[in-house]
Structure formats: C-alpha cells, structure tokens
Amino acid sequence: MSAIKSRDLSFGLSGMLTTCVGYTLILFMPLYLEFVGGHLSLNESQIGWLASTDAGGLALAALLFALLVKRLNFRYVVAAGCAIALIGNLLSIPINDFKLLCFIRIVTGFGEGLVVAAGITVIGMVSNPNRWFGIYTAAVVVVQGLGLIVLPGINDGFGVSGLFIFLAALFVLPFLVVSQLPSKANTELAESQVNDNDSSLSRLLLLALAGQLVFYAGIGGIWAYISLMGSEQGLAIDVVSRSLAIAMAVGALGGLAFAALGKRGDSRGLFALSIFIMMACAVGFYQFTAMSYLLILCVFSFFWSLLGARLFAVVSDADKSGKFISAAQTVLSLGYMVGPIIAAMMFERLAYHGVLMMAAISFLLCFILVLPLINKLRQADVLHRVNQANG
Incomplete structure (x- = not known):
C-alpha cells in the first residue's frame, strides 16, 4: 500500500469514528427529545429550544476551531472534547430543571463540537475527499440507524438516566484512535491554497x-x-422508531451512492433533482399513514445523505486549506441550532405546517446559494481539460 493510500485510510477511518461519536446527540435527536421531553413534561416550544442547545455549543466549538485550526493539536482537542462531553452527559442525569439542563447541554455540545470539528477536518485532508465524504455520510447514517434501534430499549429499561450514561460511554471510543489523528493541519498546503483563491471564489x-x-x-x-x-x-413510538431506523439504513445508501458516483456526483442536474425531491418530501409529511411515513422518511433520508456529502465535497473541492471545511462544520452546527428554534417559532403560529414550510423554503434557498460555486468549479474543470488536450 502506498504511503498516500495508507495515510488516507488512517485519516479517513479515525476521522469518521471521531466525527460520528461527536455527532451522536444530533443523530439521535428525535427519540432523545421525545424521551427527555416526556420525562420533564416539556411543551413543543421547549422541545425546540432544547434541540438547539447541544447544536449551539457544537457550533461555538466548531467556530473557534476554524479560527484557530493552524495552532491546534488535533489529538489534544479530541481528548479535551471527549472529556467535556462525557462529564456533561453524566451531569445531565439528575437534572429536572429545564433551564439548568439547557445550560449543561450547551457546555456538553461544546465538547461534542471540538470532537466533530477535529474529525471532519481530518477527513478533509485526504487526497480524494468526494469518496471519503460519501463513505463518512454513509457511516453517520448507519450509526444513526443503530442508535434509533437501541435507544427505545435503553429508555424502557433504564429511563432517561440510562440514555445519558449510554451517550457518555460513546465518548470513550475516540480515545482508541486519537493516536491515528494528525497532530496539526497541513499548513504548507493551507498557505498555497489560500494564495490561489481569488476574491470571486472566496465570495462563492x-x-x-x-x-x-x-x-x-x-x-x-x-x-x-x-x-x-x-x-x-x-x-405508536415503536412504529416511529422502527421507521426512523429503516430510513437511516436507506440513508446510508445515499452516502455510498455519492461515493460510488465519484466525479459524476458533481452533476448540476443531480443536485437540482435532489433538492426538488427533498422539498417534495417536506410537503409529503403534511399528512401520512404508517406506510407513507416510512416511505417518505426513506426517500428523505437517502437524498439528505447524498446532498450532505455533496455540500461538504463542493467546499472541499474549492479549497483544501482546512479553513473553509472547518467553517463548513461551523455553519452545519449553526443550522442544527437555528433550525429547531425557527421551527419552534413557526410551530406556535402554524403548528407542524409551519415547520414543513420552513424546511421546504430552506432547501430551495440552499440550491440558489450553492449553485454559483458548482458552476464555477465546473467551468474550471472544463478549462483544465481543454488545457490538457492542447498540451
């Protein structure tokens, strides 16, 4: 095995494990909110705010990481993040006060964010980011599906305390691969890449x-x-959890499909079609039966995974400095934070219809905002091929 392939394998696998663990609360959020919300008798608005707490801490950590990426030792960052998240989950066990729990979850989310930011940046350092982001997205969805199968049993047997203990235990796993992570970002690559970026590309x-x-x-x-x-x-909750788990298994195929497509995954047509289907799924959640709920979830999950990998890959393709891929992690976390807050406000006015309308509009805006960069990269690729053909 060549040195580059060996390095990619080490970075890819350790980065995936680290990032997946950091994301566990976000991945398990539907059942986590249902169980904790029931335990504390929270209303729908409070549930929306609780959903934003871990994501808010995660976003803050990812932002700080992006700003300091060249100075940080990734191994120390992961170790510190795991310690914070582990302790935060254990401290959440006896809390019955909503505001205090929210504060603890923000701090816990900060630890989760350190773990995620380091892990995703390492994945972005491989030589073939399209493939690895596709595999990573599939791995995330597999973890998500397994968690949604396991969590109801933990809650039934041990209650919310068991749920927090389980989440805490997961943060032991990154310690097994922390030595495989690079200690620093590739600063030489970062500098050359930044110098090559013109102002128009930076804006895109x-x-x-x-x-x-x-x-x-x-x-x-x-x-x-x-x-x-x-x-x-x-x-019934078992129907919901089973449907979510099946949908996550289907979602894994979305990430793998993107990985298998390779450069063909850069297609503008595929991007447009995926966005349209996501919008259609949001509308489909307006009214459903048990069977249609499962079907819409599966389609939604597949294209969520495919688009998630595509969005990371397009940023990585445009700039491999580590600066923008870390920033991408920050805005992803911010999205997970502000989304539930906006949804909670929309719920107060329009119930679930408002939540679904907000999501559909968000997907359309995503298409409008990302398409210019996709077009720019496509033009650059065509020019590169012409230059090669001309010798």
Missing part, C-alpha cells in the same frame, strides 16, 4: 456556506419534530 465559497447553513436549518427543523409528528398522527 461564502455563499455555499450560507447555502449549507439554510440546508441544515431545514433538516434540523424537521428532525427535531419528526418523531412527534408521527406520534401526533397516531403512530
């Missing part, structure tokens, strides 16, 4: 990051309420 990258923000705001809004939507329309 910022627009793409804004597109990623609204995309994940839409996802976060639906994801915070997707379990409650099922319960409100008469579906």
Whole structure:
C-alpha cells in the first residue's frame, strides 16, 4: 500500500469514528427529545429550544476551531472534547430543571463540537475527499440507524438516566484512535491554497456556506419534530422508531451512492433533482399513514445523505486549506441550532405546517446559494481539460 493510500485510510477511518461519536446527540435527536421531553413534561416550544442547545455549543466549538485550526493539536482537542462531553452527559442525569439542563447541554455540545470539528477536518485532508465524504455520510447514517434501534430499549429499561450514561460511554471510543489523528493541519498546503483563491471564489465559497447553513436549518427543523409528528398522527413510538431506523439504513445508501458516483456526483442536474425531491418530501409529511411515513422518511433520508456529502465535497473541492471545511462544520452546527428554534417559532403560529414550510423554503434557498460555486468549479474543470488536450 502506498504511503498516500495508507495515510488516507488512517485519516479517513479515525476521522469518521471521531466525527460520528461527536455527532451522536444530533443523530439521535428525535427519540432523545421525545424521551427527555416526556420525562420533564416539556411543551413543543421547549422541545425546540432544547434541540438547539447541544447544536449551539457544537457550533461555538466548531467556530473557534476554524479560527484557530493552524495552532491546534488535533489529538489534544479530541481528548479535551471527549472529556467535556462525557462529564456533561453524566451531569445531565439528575437534572429536572429545564433551564439548568439547557445550560449543561450547551457546555456538553461544546465538547461534542471540538470532537466533530477535529474529525471532519481530518477527513478533509485526504487526497480524494468526494469518496471519503460519501463513505463518512454513509457511516453517520448507519450509526444513526443503530442508535434509533437501541435507544427505545435503553429508555424502557433504564429511563432517561440510562440514555445519558449510554451517550457518555460513546465518548470513550475516540480515545482508541486519537493516536491515528494528525497532530496539526497541513499548513504548507493551507498557505498555497489560500494564495490561489481569488476574491470571486472566496465570495462563492461564502455563499455555499450560507447555502449549507439554510440546508441544515431545514433538516434540523424537521428532525427535531419528526418523531412527534408521527406520534401526533397516531403512530405508536415503536412504529416511529422502527421507521426512523429503516430510513437511516436507506440513508446510508445515499452516502455510498455519492461515493460510488465519484466525479459524476458533481452533476448540476443531480443536485437540482435532489433538492426538488427533498422539498417534495417536506410537503409529503403534511399528512401520512404508517406506510407513507416510512416511505417518505426513506426517500428523505437517502437524498439528505447524498446532498450532505455533496455540500461538504463542493467546499472541499474549492479549497483544501482546512479553513473553509472547518467553517463548513461551523455553519452545519449553526443550522442544527437555528433550525429547531425557527421551527419552534413557526410551530406556535402554524403548528407542524409551519415547520414543513420552513424546511421546504430552506432547501430551495440552499440550491440558489450553492449553485454559483458548482458552476464555477465546473467551468474550471472544463478549462483544465481543454488545457490538457492542447498540451
């Protein structure tokens, strides 16, 4: 195995494990909110705010990481983040006060964010980011599906305390691979890449990051309420959790499909079609049966994964300095934070219809904001091919 392939494998696998663990609370959010909300007798608005707490701390940590990425030792960052998240989950166990729990979850989210930011930046340092982001997205969805299967049993057997203990235990896993992480970002690559970026490309990258923000705001809004939507329309919790788990398994295929497509995954047509289908799924959640709930979830999850990998890959393709991919992680976390907050406000006015409308508009805005960067990269690729053909 060549040195580059060996390095990519080490960075890819350790980065994936680290990032997946950091994201566990976000991944398990529908059932987490249902169980904790029931335990504390929270209303729908409070549930929306609780959903934003971990994501808010995660966003803050990712932002600080992006600003300091060249100075940080990734191994120390992951170790510190795991310690904070582990302790925060254990401290959440005896809390019955909503405001105090929100504060603890923000701090816990900060630890989660350190773990995620370091892990995703390491994945962005491989030589073939399209493939690895596709595999990473599939891995995230597999973890999500497994968690949604396991969590109901933990809650039934041990209550909310068991749930927080389980979340805390997961943060032991990154310690197994922390030595495989690079200690620093590739600063030589970072400097050369920054110098090559003209101002127009930088502006397009910022627009793409804004597109990623609204995309994940839409996802976060639906994801915070997707379990409650099922319960409100008469579906039993075991039907909801099973449907979510199956949908996550299908979602893994979306990430793998993007990885298998390679450069063909850069197609503008595929991007447009995926956005349209996501919008259609948001409308489909307006009214459903148990079977249609499962079907819409599966389609939604597949294209969520495919688009998630695409959005990370387009940023990584445009700039491999580590600066923008870390910023992408920040805006993703911000999206997961502001999405449930906006959804909670929309719920107060229009109930679930407002949540779904907000999500559909977010997906459309994502398309509008990201398309210019996709077009720019396509033009650059065509010019590169012409130059090669001309010798």
